[in-house]
Amino acid sequence: MAEAEMCLHCGGYDVEMFVDVPDEDLICSICKGVLRCPVRAACHHIFCKKCIMQWLKRQQTCPCCRKPVSQSLIYVMFKLSKAIGRLKIKCRNEIRGCRTTFALSEQYCHSIVCPFELISCPFQGCRAQLLRRDLEVHSQHCEHWRQPCHMGCGTMLSQSTRTQHNCYQDLRRQYEVRQQSHRAIAATLQRKMRKMQNTMAHMKRQISLICESLQVMDDLEEVIEDEEEPVIGPAGSITNSNSSS
Structure with a gap:
């Protein structure tokens, strides 16, 4: 064998x-x-x-x-x-102190609640391995503890900041920061608007000058055409209107 x-x-x-x-x-x-x-x-x-x-x-x-x-x-x-x-x-965690016995088919259900199950700290950056029953106490002191404020203000709290955290002050501070940001954006838009208005006024003046120049050119061409029209003289002779008599 x-x-x-x-x-x-x-x-x-x-x-x-x-x-x-x-x-x-x-x-x-x-x-x-x-x-x-x-x-x-x-x-x-x-x-x-x-x-x-x-x-x-x-x-x-x-x-x-x-x-x-x-x-x-x-x-x-x-x-x-x-x-x-x-x-x-027997529980696989018997060596750690679990004395519970159960049917083989219930092994998984017991493993997810067994207080003697060895698990990793759920907080990112913490490498601690501890019994499930000790997790709550560990979480209260873990330096990697991070959770959003339970009041819903969105602030991510740590062990050092959760005791001093004040939702009203944080929300007011965030409001003021956003107001300043909005005012800065509004001022920038106003400057761009004035610049665009000045550009449009300049373009209108340029177009007006171009139109005036075109009108002068048209008037000048008409004068030149009038001066160059032929004149029918005595006995059917044709002379230029600019030639001397």
């Missing part, structure tokens, strides 16, 4: 976690742990699903009787899985 030893603890539950010693029929012959998601092969031997699937990657025979095993003829044993789920286990 050298190959079976290679799969030790690869699929089943650790026997030591159970309150009572599990029955031999509930032990996986591959990993030597209590069956996790038990499946039965055609030869009626039972294994953890993960264990037998890994075994069949190397050889297609039963690790117990060496008979051929086909993946298509492996069946999940739901009733046995439920029976194993009812077995009593």
Whole structure:
């Protein structure tokens, strides 16, 4: 069973976690742990699903009787899985002081509330590892503690500022800062508006001058055309109006 030893603890539950010693029929012959998601092969031997699937990657025979095993003829044993789920286990935090026992199927539900569960401080920058039951006390003194004001003013508080925090003063200070910002923006817009008005007035003057210049040019062209019109003289002779008589 050298190959079976290679799969030790690869699929089943650790026997030591159970309150009572599990029955031999509930032990996986591959990993030597209590069956996790038990499946039965055609030869009626039972294994953890993960264990037998890994075994069949190397050889297609039963690790117990060496008979051929086909993946298509492996069946999940739901009733046995439920029976194993009812077995009593010890909390994984027993070494830290938890003496609670519960059904295997309730392991996750207990782990999320167990006061002896080792967890990380939730505040960014703090690397402390502590028991869940100590988290509240730690939070009251953690230098990385950061939370928004519970009154809803939006101010992010720290351990050093939350005792002196005053929502009214902070809101008034924020209001004054915004007012100053708005006044500065309004003044800038007014300056830009005056500059645009001056530019428009200058452009109007330039356009007016251009129009006057064009009118003068038109009048001058008319005068020149009038002076250059031919005059019919005696006996039908044509002379220029500018030529001397």
